[in-house]
Amino acid sequence: QVQLKESGPGLVQPSQTLSLTCTVSGFSLTSYNVHWVRQPPGKGLEWMGRMRYNGDTSYNSALKSRLSISRDTSKNQVFLKMNSLQTDDTGTYYCTRDLTTVATDWFAYWGQGTLVTVSS
């Protein structure tokens, strides 16, 4: 059974760095791409970036200067780090997985999301 679960601090101070972990089960990170998508309260979805099955990463150009995605395949974890957080970074952060190994960039599996509030 495919599962993804996000974890991290619920509250981050402005200008600080956000660190989130996506722990996966039921599949291998070396076979599937994992993405991060976020959603401000009451607003729409924004694709942030992806960790490819082969370890390559891609980022939304709007966030690229602040964002880093990495992984630990031995722990089945994908990490998100984003620096210089501001209040408009507040929202729910999801990790998601592609439908299949070849069907990339549409998201069949989602974590439950983790709410991050940026506030002093």
Next chain:
Amino acid sequence: DTVLTQSPALAVSPGERVTISCRASESVSTLMHWYQQKPGQQPTLLIYLASNLESGVPARFSGSGSGTDFTLTIDPVEADDTATYYCQQSWNDPNTFGAGTKLELK
């Protein structure tokens, strides 16, 4: 970035047919996908590659379109379909989502 434009809201009665549109600012071929999101929940994939029904999704949902104009159809609508529906394109980088269409039942 490719901008996806959706109508903000629709209200329909149970049993009716509803079409939700998504217009792209540039061609996305058929790499358009649709999601349903209920309040407090994560999105779920309904349709991929414009017209393919995701496994487990009721056949009441269907998708069509190519290029810049796409449609999600629900026929007939049921009370449980109350949700926000998002389109997403993966043809152009970065992936982008529409702002969502909130479907309410009368």
